Amino acid sequence: MLVFFMWELLMLAILxxxxxxxxxxxxxxxxxxxxxxxxxxxxxxxxxxxPIDLHIVYLKRCIDHYGxxxxxxxxxxxxxxWRDIAGxxxxxxxxxEKWLSVLRKAWIFVYTVCQVNxxxxxxxxxxxxxxxxxxxxxxxxxxxxENFGFYAALGIINSVGVLFIYMVGMDLEYVIFGxxxxxxxxxxxxxxxxxxxxxxxxxxxxxxxSRFIPTIRRALYNVWANHRACTxxxxxxxxxxxQVYSLRxxxxxxxxxxxxxxxxxxxxxxxxxxxxFLMDPVKGPVLPSKKEDxxxxxxxxxxxxxxxxxxxxxxxEVDMWLQALDSTGGMPRHSPLFSMQEKCFEAGYKDLGTMxxxxxxxxxxxxxxxxxxxxxxxxEIVRQLQAIQLPGSANDHKSIALAxxxxxxxxxxxxxxxxxxxxxxLEEDAFGGVGGEIKSADWDIDKLVALRTQVYMANRKYRxxxxxxxxxxxxxxxxxxxxxxxxxxxxxxxxxxxLRQAFVHEDRSETGWNGLRSPVRAQFxxxxxxxxxxxxxVGRTYVLPFVRQVLAIIxxxxxxxxxxxxxxxxxxxxxxxGLLLLHLCSRxxxxxNCIDEGQDVSSWTSWEPYKVLPGFQVNIGxxxxxxxxxxxxxxxxxxxxxxxxxxxxxxxxASLLLNAYIVCRxxxxxxxxxxxIVNESGTEKNERDVTAFESVFSSLGTIPFVxxxxxxxxxxxxxxxxxxxxxxxxxxxxxxxxxxxxxxHKTQDIMDDAKLVVELERRRxxxxxxxxxxxxxxxxxxxxxxxxGLNGNGDHSSHSGVSGAWQKALNVVKNKTGIEMSxxxxxxxxxxxxxxxxxxxxxxxxxxxxxVAADDxxxxxxxxxxxxxxxxxxxxxGNAGSVVTAQSEGVGHAAGSSAGKVGWSAMxxxxxxxxxxxxxxxxxxxxxxxxxxxxxxxAGLNVSAPQNGGAGAASSTGAVAGGAGVAxx
Numbered sequence: 001m002l003v004f005f006m007w008e009l010l011m012l013a014i015l016x017x018x019x020x021x022x023x024x025x026x027x028x029x030x031x032x033x034x035x036x037x038x039x040x041x042x043x044x045x046x047x048x049x050x051p052i053d054l055h056i057v058y059l060k061r062c063i064d065h066y067g068x069x070x071x072x073x074x075x076x077x078x079x080x081x082w083r084d085i086a087g088x089x090x091x092x093x094x095x096x097e098k099w100l101s102v103l104r105k106a107w108i109f110v111y112t113v114c115q116v117n118x119x120x121x122x123x124x125x126x127x128x129x130x131x132x133x134x135x136x137x138x139x140x141x142x143x144x145x146e147n148f149g150f151y152a153a154l155g156i157i158n159s160v161g162v163l164f165i166y167m168v169g170m171d172l173e174y175v176i177f178g179x180x181x182x183x184x185x186x187x188x189x190x191x192x193x194x195x196x197x198x199x200x201x202x203x204x205x206x207x208x209x210s211r212f213i214p215t216i217r218r219a220l221y222n223v224w225a226n227h228r229a230c231t232x233x234x235x236x237x238x239x240x241x242x243q244v245y246s247l248r249x250x251x252x253x254x255x256x257x258x259x260x261x262x263x264x265x266x267x268x269x270x271x272x273x274x275x276x277f278l279m280d281p282v283k284g285p286v287l288p289s290k291k292e293d294x295x296x297x298x299x300x301x302x303x304x305x306x307x308x309x310x311x312x313x314x315x316x317e318v319d320m321w322l323q324a325l326d327s328t329g330g331m332p333r334h335s336p337l338f339s340m341q342e343k344c345f346e347a348g349y350k351d352l353g354t355m356x357x358x359x360x361x362x363x364x365x366x367x368x369x370x371x372x373x374x375x376x377x378x379x380e381i382v383r384q385l386q387a388i389q390l391p392g393s394a395n396d397h398k399s400i401a402l403a404x405x406x407x408x409x410x411x412x413x414x415x416x417x418x419x420x421x422x423x424x425x426l427e428e429d430a431f432g433g434v435g436g437e438i439k440s441a442d443w444d445i446d447k448l449v450a451l452r453t454q455v456y457m458a459n460r461k462y463r464x465x466x467x468x469x470x471x472x473x474x475x476x477x478x479x480x481x482x483x484x485x486x487x488x489x490x491x492x493x494x495x496x497x498x499l500r501q502a503f504v505h506e507d508r509s510e511t512g513w514n515g516l517r518s519p520v521r522a523q524f525x526x527x528x529x530x531x532x533x534x535x536x537x538v539g540r541t542y543v544l545p546f547v548r549q550v551l552a553i554i555x556x557x558x559x560x561x562x563x564x565x566x567x568x569x570x571x572x573x574x575x576x577x578g579l580l581l582l583h584l585c586s587r588x589x590x591x592x593n594c595i596d597e598g599q600d601v602s603s604w605t606s607w608e609p610y611k612v613l614p615g616f617q618v619n620i621g622x623x624x625x626x627x628x629x630x631x632x633x634x635x636x637x638x639x640x641x642x643x644x645x646x647x648x649x650x651x652x653x654a655s656l657l658l659n660a661y662i663v664c665r666x667x668x669x670x671x672x673x674x675x676x677i678v679n680e681s682g683t684e685k686n687e688r689d690v691t692a693f694e695s696v697f698s699s700l701g702t703i704p705f706v707x708x709x710x711x712x713x714x715x716x717x718x719x720x721x722x723x724x725x726x727x728x729x730x731x732x733x734x735x736x737x738x739x740x741x742x743x744x745h746k747t748q749d750i751m752d753d754a755k756l757v758v759e760l761e762r763r764r765x766x767x768x769x770x771x772x773x774x775x776x777x778x779x780x781x782x783x784x785x786x787x788x789g790l791n792g793n794g795d796h797s798s799h800s801g802v803s804g805a806w807q808k809a810l811n812v813v814k815n816k817t818g819i820e821m822s823x824x825x826x827x828x829x830x831x832x833x834x835x836x837x838x839x840x841x842x843x844x845x846x847x848x849x850x851x852v853a854a855d856d857x858x859x860x861x862x863x864x865x866x867x868x869x870x871x872x873x874x875x876x877x878g879n880a881g882s883v884v885t886a887q888s889e890g891v892g893h894a895a896g897s898s899a900g901k902v903g904w905s906a907m908x909x910x911x912x913x914x915x916x917x918x919x920x921x922x923x924x925x926x927x928x929x930x931x932x933x934x935x936x937x938x939a940g941l942n943v944s945a946p947q948n949g950g951a952g953a954a955s956s957t958g959a960v961a962g963g964a965g966v967a968x969x
Contacts, residue, residue, distance in 0.1 A: 002084045016040045023651045032653045039660035042113045043667040047624050051617040053691045058588040060689045062612050063092050076611040103692035118664030126657040132452040134264050185710045187669035192714040196721025198630035199559035204729045206552035210545040219476035224754035226469035233462040238298035240455045242291050245273050250438035261448050268455045276301050279320040282410050284352050311764045316350040331399045339391035347388040358384050359408045461642050467650035473761045474520040481518035503534040519765035558626050565677045566715040581678050587616040593679045676711035
């Protein structure tokens with residue numbers, strides 16, 4: 001039994017560590033991990049001790065019943081497995097007494113650790129973590145001051161109690177256990193509230209989760225609520241960042257003495273707040289000079305960061321300009337903004353300069369003339385927009401044309417703006433500028449700490465809401481795709497046939513089932529991928545809902561059993577034997593709980609009287625597992641303003657510490673409540689054999705000065721909370737009762753708004769998935785072609801001189817930079833490149849649709865020395881991708897039908913441009929240059945380059961004029 005107990009504790013420790021790793025946000029301090037792990041481990045150790053404690057008590061009662069009959073004792077209540085700490089020579093009673101002695105010490109140790117953690121250590125550590133003081137000593141002092149009031153109140157209460165006990169002549173031990181009883185009474189009240197809510201809500205949540213319509217409505221509501229919370233959190237964070245920026249500007253003047261503290265505050269912001277700009281529909285990118293404009297710029301920057309981190313897509317100037325135009329009312333309502341942005345990107349319109357060139361007046365203005373007729377200009381712009389098949393109605397196109405004309409008239413065609421200084425507004429503090437109101441007398445250390453705290457909490461709230469929004473969107477999209485796949489398989493007579501055909505024969509034909517296509521889930525790969533797809537789909541669509549329904553029924557039965565057992569210990573309840581106690585008696589029917597004094601048990605058939613059967617601890621473990629599961633369900637749903645919230649993968653240190661704080665205080669009371677349910681609490685030591693817990697904490701459940709067991713008072717409160725939860729869940733859609741969980745009622749307007757948000761996010765995920773799949777497919781094709789000696793078009797290369805020049809250039813790149821690439825441009829050991837062009841996407845992913853390809857958004861600055869030529873890796877903060885150029889001069893080769901020596905420059909590009917670009921993936925580009933700049937052709941070379949402005953002429957065979965470069969096709 002000792003080995004089993006140690007293994008149980010080890011498994012609990014591993015379970016706690018895994019749970020903590022899943023819940024905690026990255027960057028959580030190590031001491032928080034340690035404190036929470038110890039607190040959760042000690043709390044669960046209490047639950048692990050209860051079955052052993054009760055088992056020993058029932059064994060003692062069984063042994064006492066048979067007296068000196070050793071054979072009957074061994075047959076009815078064997079202690080063979082308990083002799084590992086007492087030896088084989090001792091009697092059964094001595095073995096159990098040895099175990100009780102160990103358990104008493106274990107109870108005292110675990111209970112003491114839980115109380116110290118719950119009442120002292122975790123509260124102090126939480127205050128220390130939440131403090132935004134600028135030094136560790138300052139954090140320590142603030143944590144001590146915040147907890148001093150709590151500790152002082154406890155000291156005053158204890159002093160009054162000691163004085164009262166001294167005056168009435170009672171024992172000092174009564175004071176200690178009286179304080180413990182008061183604390184336990186408070187925690188038992190919270191346990192009753194949590195149990196009442198969890199027993200009513202958990203079965204309903206499981207049952208609703210097994211039905212599609214409630215599940216999809218719940219998922220849509222979560223998307224809407226989290227999107228709304230994320231938007232509000234972004235606005236709140238942007239407002240705080242404006243204050244930080246004001247201080248940052250004033251750090252060199254009015255508040256120079258607080259420069260170091262302001263630098264610490266700047267470390268709390270999520271991005272560089274000094275380098276943002278605001279996109280104006282007329283002026284374009286402008287430096288914000290007022291607080292309102294600065295806040296809008298920060299909100300736009302947060303959205304751009306969202307696109308980069310979630311969808312791996314950067315936002316271009318044209319994207320931001322269209323967003324600004326839409327937000328200011330310059331476009332009709334419900335315009336397909338995202339589709340317009342995508343089409344503009346595909347057409348190469350990334351910066352505002354390319355959009356301005358659509359206006360014929362601008363090109364004529366550069367030639368000294370001017371097109372004055374606005375109608376002609378508008379028609380020409382609309383015609384060019386329709387030529388690229390820009391989505392949207394005619395009114396959408398006219399709105400964009402008018403915005404372009406207005407922008408050109410105000411920016412380029414109006415000479416009055418030529419001498420305008422965009423920095424001038426930054427100094428106009430008297431007109432609402434940023435930083436002008438900052439005065440040294442208005443700021444001190446405490447105010448700076450308060451501002452830092454506000455920024456920290458706003459940033460934390462934004463991260464949590466963003467994480468919840470991403471999870472809710474993915475869940476909603478997956479549920480929609482599962483339902484769509486199920487509908488495609490209908491009627492039911494075809495469901496089994498199609499799935500069986502796919503699983504048995506792995507049929508991936510056009511008529512067969514090819515697995516679930518969803519942009520938020522990666523499909524299985526490998527030789528048996530379709531079988532895994534079928535198994536996952538069946539499990540997720542058909543098996544999981546059925547399991548949830550079964551669990552909901554079991555949970556409902558368990559909830560009713562616990563409620564009945566709770567009410568059984570209430571003095572006014574007619575039935576005095578709870579269902580949990582009866583379940584326990586089925587494995588150990590003994591006096592006094594299961595058999596009354598003088599009761600005839602000879603006719604019993606279902607129970608074996610006066611015998612402790614194997615599996616006694618299993619029943620107790622099942623009870624405790626269910627109760628702890630209900631409490632965990634409540635703690636995961638619990639929200640305490642913006643201070644406490646459990647979010648998977650983004651739970652902050654304060655929430656983790658508060659959760660551990662609650663668990664350490666609740667679990668001892670929860671264990672005491674369970675002992676009361678099975679009639680093992682509130683008994684005197686001399687009446688019968690009691691548990692080790694009761695022998696140490698016999699007065700824990702007694703109300704001081706009243707001498708009433710607190711567990712007997714709380715069952716009506718649990719029943720009342722359960723009834724309110726049930727009524728609120730059953731009639732919330734009809735009677736519109738107030739929601740206890742803080743949610744709003746799911747109106748049709750909310751559902752419609754949520755569907756629009758989900759559809760937009762779906763298209764973004766589809767685009768990202770298409771890009772990644774297309775790039776992987778293109779890379780595999782290039783590597784295969786390289787191994788077979790093929791060129792980029794799949795043909796065998798017929799120009800050995802060109803191949804030799806390529807190989808020589810590749811060797812130079814490998815020797816100088818360590819980047820190994822294939823002769824046809826595939827990266828073997830280095831940064832990945834662009835994804836496949838639009839045509840290749842439709843063949844590689846059904847989710848591609850009209851999406852375009854792009855890859856990594858992270859650019860690097862790198863300087864590479866190759867031979868005598870020095871080139872730079874261009875960061876992708878602009879429109880160009882990362883380029884590595886290796887030049888090999890003086891390599892002779894006759895290109896095409898031309899005779900003579902040509903200098904070859906081999907350019908290898910693996911670009912990470914802005915998201916969604918329609919560039920071809922990693923392609924090798926060869927540029928021919930004659931000594932006198934004449935044009936030559938490079939036959940058989942796959943030449944491509946990104947479109948950038950209007951430079952160069954389109955070519956696919958490598959005809960380069962004057963060696964200036966290669967234009968995009």
